[in-house]
Amino acid sequence: MVSWIISRLVVLIFGTLYPAYYSYKAVKSKDIKEYVKWMMYWIIFALFTTAETFTDIFLCWFPFYYELKIAFVAWLLSPYTKGSSLLYRKFVHPTLSSKEKEIDDCLVQAKDRSYDALVHFGKRGLNVAATAAVMAASKGQGALSERLRSFSMQDLTTIRGDGAPAPTGPPPPGTGRSSGKHGQPKMSRSASESAGSSGTA
Secondary structure, eight states, rough: HHHHHHHHHHIIIIIIIIIHHHHHHHHHHHHHHHHHHHHHHHHHHHHHHHHHHHHHHSSSEEEEEEEHHHHHHHHEEEEEEHHHHHIIIIIIIIHHSSSSSHHHHHHHHHHHHHHHHHHHHHHHHHHHHHHHHHHHHHHHHHHHHHHHHHHHHHHHHHHHHHSOOOSSSSOOOHHHHHHHHHHHHHHHHHHHHHHHHHOOO
């Protein structure tokens, strides 16, 4: 565990940050020699990182594995060994030059297929989203119509209760007495008014 932590720190500091700073200085100074030197290093370091992903899984049990990784990074960076330049000129550059056309064709095909796949899945995603939106809208409309229908039925019931006609059956006993008492003075008053009008005539 300690060896793994130390190796990761060494690769991070001396294998990534240190070359990144000197790459910045090469770009700033526009020194073609330094620029090419650090470009070769980054190509080798990219291949090393790719291989490290698999070797950390299958070769971590190997004795002094992490120490060998630290030594390899130091060998790549050393101005005396120039390991990155040596590996690039001896192995990487000839291999990439001989396979460059095939690699470019594979990249173009992969790019086209990925674009087609992206468009296809994008259309499917839009169709699914549109279907879900329509279903949600239809469900919401059905619930709204049911709610409005219940409200309208309640309103009709209220209106019917307010404007219902009076019952046609016999009035209650108390109502008849009160109407009889109040109705008799009205009839005598109308009779006296008619008698007075006839006497004056």
